[in-house]
Amino acid sequence: MRRFLLPLGIFLVLVVFLAIGLRLNPREVPSPLIGKPVPAFKLAQLQAPAKTISPDDFKGKVWMLNVWASWCVSCREEHPVLVELAKQGGVNIVGLNYKDERSDAIRWLAQHGGDPYAPSAYDADGRVGIDFGVYGVPETFIIDKAGIIRHKHIGPVTPDALQKKILPLMKELERA
Amino acid sequence: MRKLIAALIAGLLLSLAAHAGEAQPVGDPAIEARVNKLAEDLRCLTCMGQSIADSHSDFSTDMRREIRDMLTQGKSDQDVMDFMVQRYGDFVLYKPPVKSSTWLLWGGPFVLLIVGLAVLVAKLRKRDKQIPAAELTSQEHDAAAKLLAGNDQPNETKP
C-alpha cells in the first residue's frame, strides 16, 4: 500500500514549491556585484560636459548612484522622492544618465522638479551601465566609504524603500 | 546603329557595375558567427524568456555590441561569458552552470533513467515469480486445435 502513495507524495512536494513560487518574482535578478568594488569609470558630467566624474571622487564617502533616463517612465515616479531627499541634504546622490540625449535629459530634469544629482554622469552608449549590470531603468546602488557596492535597488525608489532599507543602510555605513 | 547599341551596352554595364554590388556583411562574418553563437546562450534580461540572439530589444542590441567588441579585441568565448556572469549573475546564462546547486538538475535525468530501468527490471522479475505459468490441459489443447483448423471464415483479426 505504501509505495502506491509515492505519486501522491511527489505531487504534494511539487505543489509546495509551486505555492512558494506564487510569491516569488521570477523576473527580479539579484546583483552579483554586491560586496564587490564599484566598477571604475570616467565620464563627462551631464550639466557640465567639460568636467568629468569618477567613483574615486567619492572615496571616503557613502554615496548613492541612481541610474535614470528621460525616456524612462518609472523614473518620473521616483524623481520627486529624490528631489525631496536632495533638499533635506546629507545624502550624496549621484546620477548616471543612461543612454540618453544630453538636451533631452537636461530638459527632463527641468520639467520634473529640478536636479537632485550632485552631479549626474553622462553615459551615452550605456557601457558603464553594463559594467554595473544595469538591465532596466531605474536602478539605484548604495556604495560605502571604501568603494564597495552594498545594495542594489531595482525599480523606482519609493518612500517606503527609502525609509525602511536605503536610509538606515546609509546611516550605518556612515558610522563605519 | 551599331555604335549606338555598343554605347548603350557599355552604359548599361557601367551602371550595373556601379549599383550591383555584393552585399556587405554586417561586420566580419567569422566574428558575427561567434557573436550569434554566444548570443544564443545568453538570456535577454528585459524580455520574457528570449535569448539575446532572438530578441530585438535595446538591451539585446547593446549586449551583442559588447560581445562583438570583445571578440574583435581578441577575447575568447569564455572571457565573454565570464564578463556577463560577473555583471549579471548566473541568471544570464541559458546553459546552467555545473555547480553544487545544479547537480540535481544535470544529474537528475540520468539518475532517473537508471532508477527507472532498474525498477522495471526488478518488477518484471518479481512479477514473473508471482504469476503461475498457465499450463493448458490436453482437453484445452484439442479445443484450441479444432478452432484453429475449422476457422476459414473471413474474419476481422482478433485483437
Add this chain to the structure above:
Amino acid sequence: MTPELGHFALILALAVSLVQGIASLVGGIRQDPRLMSIARPATVAQAGLITIAFGCLTAAFAQDDFSVLYVAQHSNSLLPMFYKVSAVWGGHEGSMLLWVFLLALWGLAVAAFSRRLPQATVANVLGVMGLVSVGFLLFLLLTSNPFERLLPAPADGRDLNPLLQDPGMAIHPPMLYMGYVGFAVAFAFAISALISGRLDAAWARWSRPWTTVAWLFLTLGIALGSWWAYYELGWGGWWFWDPVENASFMPWLIGTALIHSLAVTEKRGSFKNWTVLLAIMAFSLSLLGTFLVRSGVLTSVHAFATDPERGVFVLAFLVLVIGASLVLYAWRAPSVGLGGRFELLSRETLLLVNNVLLAVAAAAVLLGTLYPLLLDAVSGNKISVGAPYFDAVFFPLMIPVVVLMGIGPFARWKQARLIDFWPRLAWAVIAAVVLAVVVPFVLGGFRPLVALGLLLGFWALFSSAAHILGRLKERGGDASFGQRLAAIPRATWGMVLAHVGIGVFIFGVTLVKGYETAADVKMGPGDTTTAGGYSFKFISIENVRGPNYTAARAKMEVSRDGKLLTVMEPEKRMYVVQRMPMTEAAIDSGLFRDLYVSMGEPVDDSTWIVRVQHKPLVNWIWGGCVLMALGGLLAASDRRYRLKNREATAPTTSAGATATV
C-alpha cells in the same frame, strides 16, 4: 445584452455541470439507473449552454462591442474580421472559455459515441468530466469573467497583439486545447475504472481511441505552434524550450507513453496500475500547463497576463483534482490483478522500456522547466535553464526510443525471439548505417551528429517498411498483393505511418540543424548575396499601408544558376495601435528547402540589414508531425473500435460456419 446573456449561460452551465457531475457519479457508484440516466442529457445541456456563451463572446468581438472589457483589451475596429474572431481566444479569459467549450464538446462526443458501453461506465466518465467542468467554470466566473463590462465604453480597443494576427494563431490554440482537454477523457475513463474497481482490458480498449484522438490533436497543436513561431517571429527558429512550449510537450510525451501502455493493457491485461497512473499524469500535466502559463510563476513570451490570485485558484484546483485521483489510485492499486505473464524479452517489455524512456524524458523537461523556481525557493539564487540544457538532456534519451520503435513491432507478445527480428530487419540496419555514413560525405563532409540523425531517420523509415513487407509475406498463399495489402488492419497502418512520421521529423531536424546557412548583410538596391546556392538580389524598398499597420516592404529577386525563380517581399511592420514593430519574414516554401528572408534594422533610407537563410528540409519537421497525426487518425478509426455492426453480422457468421463445417 448579449454579453449578459453569455454570462448567464455560463452560470447556468455551472449549475448543470454540478448536477451532471454529482448525479452521474453517485448514480454510477450506486448503480442507480435514474441518476445515471441524467448523465447524457446533462452533458448535452451543458454543451448547449457553453456554446451559447462562446457565441455571445464571438458576437461581441464581431460587433466591436468595446463596452466588454475583454474585447476592448484585445480587439480594435481596424482589425480584420478573421482576427476579430480569433481574438476571442487571444487572451486569458477567452482562452479559458475556449477550454470549457472544447471540454463540453468532448463530453458531447463521449455521450454520443458510447452507446455500447455499460451505463455505469458512461455515467462515471461523464460525471468526472462534469466535475472538471465545474472547476473550470468556477475559475472563469470567479476570477476570469470574459463578459466583464468596461463602462464608459472606450471609443476603440487596444488591438490584438500583432504577434497573434496571423492565420496560424487562429488554429493553434483550438488544436492544442483539443489535445489538452481530450486527455480529460482518458483521465475520466481511468477514474471511472478506479471508482468501480473494474480495471480491466475492456477499460483499456474503450480508452484507446479517445486517447489516440486527443494525442493526435495535441501533436497537430504543438506542430502548428512551432510552425507559427518559425513563420511569425522572424528569425527562423522553431523550438525554444520555452516554459509554455514545455508545458504542452510534457503531456505529449506522457500521452505517447499512454498510447503504448494502453496497448499492453488491452492486449495482455498487464500493467494496469501503470497505465492508470499515466492517464492521470497526462491530464495532470495538462492542468499543470494551464497553471504555469497563467500564474506568473515562470516567465515566458507566451505567458498570459499574470495574476497570482488566479494562480492560487488554479493551484487549489490542481491539488483537488490530482490529489483526489492519486488518493483513489493509492486505494485501488493494491488490489489490481497482474495480468498475463511475459518474458524479459517480449513486446510487453520493449513497450515498457519505451514508457520508462518517455517518462524520464518528460520528467527531465519538467525538472528543467521548474528548476529555476525550485532553486529560487530554496536558496534565493536565480539561474536560467534554456535550450542548451534541454538539448543536452533530451536528445540522448530519444535515441533508444527510436531504436526500439523499429524493433518493437517485430517482437511477439509474451515471448520474443531474436529470429523474429534479425532476418526481417537486417537489411534495414545495414542500409540505414550505410546511408548514414555516405550521405554526409555527399553533402560536404562527415559529421557525427548529422550521421547519427540520419541513422535514426533511415532506421525509422526502413524498419517500418520492413514491418509492412513482413506482414505482406505472412499472409502468403494465393491472395493477391492488393488483397494482402487490404488485409493489414488500419491500426497497423496507423502505427507505421506514425513511426514514418517520426523518421521524417528526424530528417527535417537533422538537415536543418546540420546544413542551414544564413547571411547577415547590409543591402541596398542592386546588392546581391547568396545562401545555399541561391542568389538574392535586393531590388527596391517601398512604404505600404495595411489595414492596421504601416510597413517598409522590400522586394528581393531570387535566382539559381542565373534563372529567376521567385520574388520575395519581406516587411518590417509598425502596428499603429500598439506601436509595436514586427518583422514579417518572406518565406519561399518548398518540399526540400525553405528560403527565409527577414529584415533587421535600417542603416539609412535605402539600405537595410537583411538576414537571408536557406533551410533544407525544414518543412519535414512539421510534415513529420502531420504524418504522426494521420497515423493516429488511422489507428483510432480501426474498425475494431467501431462496435456498431458486430451484432448484425454475428448470426449469419455462425450460420455460415455450421454450413461449411
